[in-house]
Amino acid sequence: MTFEKWWTKRFPEGFPVDQSYLREAFVAGQRQQQENDSPLRPSPTLLIKLGSIAVHADEYLSPGGHPIDRTVIEGLIADPEVEEWVAEMDKLAFLPKKRN
Numbered sequence: 330m331t332f333e334k335w336w337t338k339r340f341p342e343g344f345p346v347d348q349s350y351l352r353e354a355f356v357a358g359q360r361q362q363q364e365n366d367s368p369l370r371p372s373p374t375l376l377i378k379l380g381s382i383a384v385h386a387d388e389y390l391s392p393g394g395h396p397i398d399r400t401v402i403e404g405l406i407a408d409p410e411v412e413e414w415v416a417e418m419d420k421l422a423f424l425p426k427k428r429n
Contacts, residue, residue, distance in 0.1 A: 368417035375410050382406065 371379070382405045389398035405411060418424045 368414050368421065368423075371414060372410075375414055378405050378408055378411050379414075382411075 382402055385398040385401045385405070388394055389402065415424065
């Protein structure tokens with residue numbers, strides 16, 4: 330939503346105030362929200378989960394790998410935060426397509 334649409338919806342009859350400061354604050358807030366929602370800026374908890382997937386995959390594929398690593402990987406992949414991130418990255422075409 331643009332500032333003008335927001336302002337008109339909020340104050341249809343107009344409002345006698347300098348809008349420049351409000352416009353800057355609105356745009357900054359929109360930019361911050363977009364940055365926080367970006368799959369390219371994952372949260373620390375998501376980074377920990379993704380790192381854990383990498384470590385457990387490495388251990389599972391090693392000569393001394395354990396079946397528990399597979400179970401842990403499956404659990405992490407099924408985590409809602411990981412699933413959401415994968416879906417968002419897929420929308421951006423940043424992940425390989427899964428073979429069925």
